[in-house]
Amino acid sequence: MAYSGETVEAAIEFVKVSKTFGGRERAHRVLNEVSWTVPKGQTTVIAGGSGQGKSVTLKLILGLLKPDSGQIFVDGQDVVKMGQKQLRQLRTKFGVLFQGAALFDSLTVFENIALPLRERTKLTEEEIRAKIMATLDTLELAGHEEKFPAQLSGGMKKRVGLARALQLEPEIVLFDEPTTGLDPLMTLEIYRLFERMQKQLGYTAVIVSHDIPKVFELADRIVLINKGEADVFAEAGQIIHSDKPHIREFAEKTMGGATALRSIV
Amino acid sequence: MQFFAAMVHCLDCGFSSPTMRQNSVQNTTITGWAKPFFLLGDQCLALLADLGSMGLFLLSAVAGLFRRPFRGRELLRQMRFIGAGSSAVIFFTALTSGMVLGLQGHHTLNKFGAEGMLGSAVALTLVMELGPILTALMVAGRAGSAICAEIGIMRISEQIDALDCMAVDPFRYLISPKLLAAVLTVPLLTAIFDVVGIYGGYLAGVKLMGANAGAYFNSMMVSVTNHEIRLGIVKSFVFALLIVWISAGRGYFVHRIRGAGFGAESVSKVTTQAVVLSSIAVLIFDYLLTAVLL
Numbered sequence: 001m002a003y004s005g006e007t008v009e010a011a012i013e014f015v016k017v018s019k020t021f022g023g024r025e026r027a028h029r030v031l032n033e034v035s036w037t038v039p040k041g042q043t044t045v046i047a048g049g050s051g052q053g054k055s056v057t058l059k060l061i062l063g064l065l066k067p068d069s070g071q072i073f074v075d076g077q078d079v080v081k082m083g084q085k086q087l088r089q090l091r092t093k094f095g096v097l098f099q100g101a102a103l104f105d106s107l108t109v110f111e112n113i114a115l116p117l118r119e120r121t122k123l124t125e126e127e128i129r130a131k132i133m134a135t136l137d138t139l140e141l142a143g144h145e146e147k148f149p150a151q152l153s154g155g156m157k158k159r160v161g162l163a164r165a166l167q168l169e170p171e172i173v174l175f176d177e178p179t180t181g182l183d184p185l186m187t188l189e190i191y192r193l194f195e196r197m198q199k200q201l202g203y204t205a206v207i208v209s210h211d212i213p214k215v216f217e218l219a220d221r222i223v224l225i226n227k228g229e230a231d232v233f234a235e236a237g238q239i240i241h242s243d244k245p246h247i248r249e250f251a252e253k254t255m256g257g258a259t260a261l262r263s264i265v
Numbered sequence: 266m267q268f269f270a271a272m273v274h275c276l277d278c279g280f281s282s283p284t285m286r287q288n289s290v291q292n293t294t295i296t297g298w299a300k301p302f303f304l305l306g307d308q309c310l311a312l313l314a315d316l317g318s319m320g321l322f323l324l325s326a327v328a329g330l331f332r333r334p335f336r337g338r339e340l341l342r343q344m345r346f347i348g349a350g351s352s353a354v355i356f357f358t359a360l361t362s363g364m365v366l367g368l369q370g371h372h373t374l375n376k377f378g379a380e381g382m383l384g385s386a387v388a389l390t391l392v393m394e395l396g397p398i399l400t401a402l403m404v405a406g407r408a409g410s411a412i413c414a415e416i417g418i419m420r421i422s423e424q425i426d427a428l429d430c431m432a433v434d435p436f437r438y439l440i441s442p443k444l445l446a447a448v449l450t451v452p453l454l455t456a457i458f459d460v461v462g463i464y465g466g467y468l469a470g471v472k473l474m475g476a477n478a479g480a481y482f483n484s485m486m487v488s489v490t491n492h493e494i495r496l497g498i499v500k501s502f503v504f505a506l507l508i509v510w511i512s513a514g515r516g517y518f519v520h521r522i523r524g525a526g527f528g529a530e531s532v533s534k535v536t537t538q539a540v541v542l543s544s545i546a547v548l549i550f551d552y553l554l555t556a557v558l559l
Contacts, residue, residue, distance in 0.1 A: 062430060088432045096430040102423040116431045119334070119438070168431075 010073070011172055011204040012038035012061055014230070017070030019056055030056050032228035033070065038172075043198055043205040043218050048225035049250070054208045057225065058174050061206070062094060063087040074172070092120065095165030095203070099177040101157040103149040103164070109136075110145040113164045120168060135163045139193070155186040159193065166201065173198075175207040179215075187211065191218055226250050311523055322440075322514045329434060329441035339442040347408045347443070348450030352457065354403050359458040362395055363387065363465020370466070371474040380476050384485035387466035388459075392489055392497045396459040398551050401504035404451055405543040409512035412443055413539035416516030417532035425517070440517070444509045451505035452498050459497070496558050503554060507546045515539040 019031040030053035038044045048054050059065040060072055063079045072079045074090060082090060103112050110132060117128045136142045139159045149157060158178060165173055175194070179187040195218060198205050209215040216222060222233040224247060231247055233239050240251045370386045416439065419425050428435045463485065470476045515522070519535045526534060 064426070064429065088434075091430055091432040094430060096427065098423045098427060100422060102427040104424055104427075105418070105422075116433070119433045120431065164431075 009040045010037040011040040011075065012206070013071075013073040014057075014060075015071040015073070017060065017067045017072060019053065019060065019065070019067045029228050031060075031067070031225070031230070034225070034228075034230035036223050036230050036232045038204060038206055039221060040204050041202055042220035043194075043207065044221045044223060045215050045219035046206065046208045046223045046225060047210065047212055047215065050210065052225045052227070054210070054225055055176060058096075058176055058206070058208055061174065062091060062096070092168060093171045095168065095170035095173040097158065097161045097165050097173065097175045097178055099180055101149070101161035103157060103160055105149055108146050108148055109141065109152070109160050112149070112160060113167060116164065116167045131167070132163075135166065138197075139163050154181050155190060158182070158190055162193070162197070166197070166203075169201070170203060172204045172206065175205065175209070177209055177211075178207065179209065179211050187214065191215070194218060224250070315518075315522075318518060319510070319514045322436075322517060323510050325436045326440040326444050326510070326513070329437035330445055332434060332437045332441075336438070336442050340446055343442050343446030344450050346411075347404065347446050348454060351404055351407055351450075351454055354407060355400055355454050355458050356461055358399055358403055359391075359396075359461035360465040362399060363391065363462030363467075364469040366390055366395075366462070367466035367469030367471075368474065371470045371476055380470075381480040382484050383466070383470045383476050384463075384481035384483070385488040387470065387481075388463055388485040388489045389493060391459050391462040391466075392493050393555075394551070396455045396462060397497050397500035397504060398547065400451060400455045400458045400501060401508060401547045402544055404447070404454065404505070405508045405512070405540055405547065408447070409508045409543050410536050410540050412509060413512040413516040413536045414532055416440075416513050417519040417535055418516075420517060420519050421528060421532060435517075440509075440513050443513060444506070447505040447509045448502060451508075452501040455497060455501040496555070499558060500551060500554050503550055504547050507550060508543045511543040511546060512539040515542070 014034055014036050016033040016035055017031055018029065018033050020027050020029045030051075046054050046057055056065060060067055061074065061079070063082060067080060070080070074093070077086075077090065079087070079090065103109075104115065107115065113132050113135065114128050117123055117131065123131070132145070133142070136145060139162065141156065141159055141163065144152065144156065149160070152160065178194070179190055182190060191214070194205065194207070205218075207215060207218060216235075219235075222235070222239070224231045224233065224239060227246055231242065231244065233242075239247060242248055242251070366387045367383070370383045371380055374380045374383055374386065416425075419439070425435050425439070428438055467478070467481060471478045471481050515535045515538055516532075519531050522531070522535055522538075524534075
């Protein structure tokens with residue numbers, strides 16, 4: 001039941017990508033000739049168990065890691081063949097929301113969000129302030145601009161991280177475990193926010209998460225990474241009916257089988 | 266300089282993941298007579314990789330000085346932290362060191378009836394040796410440890426990765442202002458150390474022990490020439506470079522230093538390592554520079 005229909009242009013494309021860690025003695029192949037695409041303007045969820053290569057996949061997309069073999073295309077350009085200068089240029093297309101939000105501790109909320117604008121654009125301070133205040137309003141963070149990250153709750157940190165990631169109007173936004181450490185209510189709120197922002201700005205979203213099955217609610221496409229293989233599904237319901245036993249086993253363990261799935265499909 | 270940045274990136278990619286560290290030689294299945302050789306080879310390769318990445322780190326940090334936009338405000342902030350922030354500790358260290366030199370010098374020279382040379386002995390010792398070296402050790406302990414901990418925490422909390430992902434060069438943004446601030450302020454701190462130390466020697470040798478004040482300053486002015494002052498300044502420049510290079514470099518590579526552990530523990534261990542290594546490097550380079558420039 002794997003998804004195969006291609007109707008939308010690909011923003012990211014993996015072609016027979018392999019990645020192994022460790023030496024000859026203890027080689028651990030996290031990705032074994034995987035091929036899949038991220039459609040432009042849609043939300044793709046990369047799911048899988050711990051240590052299955054989800055975060056490695058994000059690092060490969062950003063060019064922070066190189067694969068052993070295969071090609072990774074972002075907007076038709078092969079990331080694997082790029083030098084540092086080209087990679088730096090490519091990364092301007094991305095916004096990244098890190099697992100712990102990765103906010104700069106010594107900077108205020110305002111300075112954190114202003115950093116990419118000050119470093120990467122020629123906007124004046126007034127223009128930067130206006131742009132940031134508008135974003136803070138949208139993300140319900142108005143009034144918190146002078147606080148430091150240590151004074152924020154987990155959910156607020158994620159929203160500040162998202163605000164910073166969206167400042168340069170990226171074409172693709174990568175989310176690395178965006179709801180880790182949040183309570184169920186906050187998780188739901190963050191997912192609603194992601195959905196709203198994605199619809200509003202129209203960026204391509206790639207969400208890496210082990211928050212299964214809740215994260216599937218956001219997905220236009222699901223990439224399940226398990227035991228070095230990547231299987232693509234159009235919806236969560238297809239996973240439980242996969243013809244591969246290890247996928248069905250994974251679905252049973254993580255989603256509690258068909259009963260739990262029915263509640264979200 | 267893009268080449269060096271690319272090399273640093275390659276080294277990052279190759280050795281950065283915790284998985285790689287877990288898969289180091291301790292976990293391999295090589296046994297018997299081959300194991301000691303394998304361990305030795307493994308350690309040598311790790312050391313070479315570490316030295317190589319530290320070398321490339323320095324080049325990238327220096328290259329960052331010439332990239333725009335220039336971070337003037339951050340440079341001033343770092344100068345205040347490394348320079349002005351260290352001035353109190355430098356003042357007290359210099360005063361006590363100078364007073365000890367005054368006492369010891371007076372006691373020793375008096376035996377030979379050469380207490381007139383006290384000013385010369387105190388000034389030469391301070392300008393050529395104690396000034397640069399004690400200033401460097403104080404800055405390594407105070408500012409070097411803080412630099413290492415700051416960069417290390419930024420690394421483990423993905424703040425440096427965040428800079429990379431925003432296409433902001435972490436060397437230009439983080440390391441280069443610290444490097445330039447240290448190179449500008451440590452020689453000034455050394456000059457302050459020298460002046461305060463000479464007055465400390467005057468207080469102890471002349472005011473307390475009764476040596477002749479005119480002889481103290483006259484012998485100093487005769488024996489301290491531009492050559493001695495230049496030697497002290499060159500030393501302080503090199504020491505400043507070494508302190509920031511080692512401290513910031515250890516913090517930057519905290520995630521892939523063997524035996525450092527993970528998280529907060531790794532930052533704490535690496536900070537200690539940075540202070541010890543930079544102090545040792547300062548002492549070694551002190552000898553080398555003295556041997557070459559004297």
